[in-house]
Amino acid sequence: MVESIDNTIKYISLKKISNPLGDVWHAIKSSDSEYVGFGEAYFSFIEKGKIKGWKKHKKATLNLVVPVGEIKFFAFDEDQEDKNSKLSSFTLSEENYFRLTIPSGIWLAFKGLKERNMLLNVSDYSHDPSEVEAIEIENFPINLND
């Protein structure tokens, strides 16, 4: 199932395969249309009530999955002409098990909602500070605590 929110961000339901010994949960395959190459896979934890961001990747596409806890993602597309469609949000969790694909050029922040929250990011670039722009939460034009 592909749910295209717009031409860029994708929010896709992932399969969980039940097994009495322990389930298997899909993350991403090379045959998925959102897969654009492999640079790095890493985990990022986010404490309850805390927000990481804002960051914008100039080159990298992020593929985000949340197998532990619950994380709310905020995506800000500064190139959208319609002010109301600049900001979108997506909540991923163990229960609401989706993959969120964030293309380059989109600002991203995310907030931890449970006691322990962890995302997997499969990106087509390895960590490279030169391809990342960052703006502190308090200096960003959007206030997430409103």
Next chain:
Amino acid sequence: MVESIDNTIKYISLKKISNPLGDVWHAIKSSDSEYVGFGEAYFSFIEKGKIKGWKKHKKATLNLVVPVGEIKFFAFDEDQEDKNSKLSSFTLSEENYFRLTIPSGIWLAFKGLKERNMLLNVSDYSHDPSEVEAIEIENFPINLND
């Protein structure tokens, strides 16, 4: 740090980057020498005291990381002439944060040690039953409950 156990299986310490908002834990980069291509990334859970296995991949290399709980992996190399070096074991956990690379041709089983245990596998092949051999635990020449 690379700890080569032999010419095939690799057991490598991974970096955890501390952050007051939530840590970042490495899994695998395309520049790592163990990286041999991307086919699929998925999570596998294993219940406490339960064992999944045995399975042998004819083609796929597995890159295994345990960001939740603690899992003991058993690798059986039937091609080893020395009987005592056929079986090796490796315990990966949140605290003992390593990546285990299992090349094709090695039999693998794994056991959950904590209440909740989860591995990430980054494999160079997507799931394909035709490249996997499986033998039930009770029919395997090694008894893991000894």
